[in-house]
Amino acid sequence: MRRQSGMSFSSVVALVALIALLIKAAIAIxxxxxxxxxxxxxxxxxxxSGEVTIDSKPNKVKQLLEQRMLRNGLRMNFDQLTIQPHKHALVLDWPYEVRGTWLANVDLVVRFNQHKEFTHSE
Structure with missing residues (x-):
């Protein structure tokens, strides 16, 4: 009977390939x-900061958000952004997704949802 002495060469190659794919995914995500x-x-x-209050107009809030994102180097799609006044708050809801290339034509998609309630009054 032969003693097993470790992983075979093909197992090592498969493990290295798997680790490389996971690292590539982490670099994208x-x-x-x-x-x-x-x-x-x-x-x-x-x-x-108090710049956004319950009484702020949604368009003003969106402009302020765009300016701050530009200063921070963030580029995101505003299509799903909603800013609506409610009884005791100005509510911002923003579901969005980000796509990143993983391998060739395979993309990774991550979905986020930002929800913020501005409750300070002027």
Whole structure:
């Protein structure tokens, strides 16, 4: 009977290929989450600064958001952004998705949903 002495060459190659694919996916996904974190910070700063209040006009809020995103180097699609006044808050809802190329014509898609309630009054 022969003793097993470790992984075969083909197993090592398969393992290295799998690790390379996972690293490639991480390289594509991490910046997406980083940008979402930056957007969350921008929205929190807008709420804390008092620039956006319950009485703010949705168009003004969108313009301010666009300016802050431009300053932070964030580029996202505003198609799904909604800003609506409610009884005790101005509510921003923004579902969006980010696509990143993984391999050749295979994309990774990550969906996010930002929800922020601006409650300070002027």
């Amino acid at each position: 991490v910046p997406m989450y980083w940008d979402n974190k930056m957007l969350t910070t921008v929205l929190d700063t807008m709420a804390e």
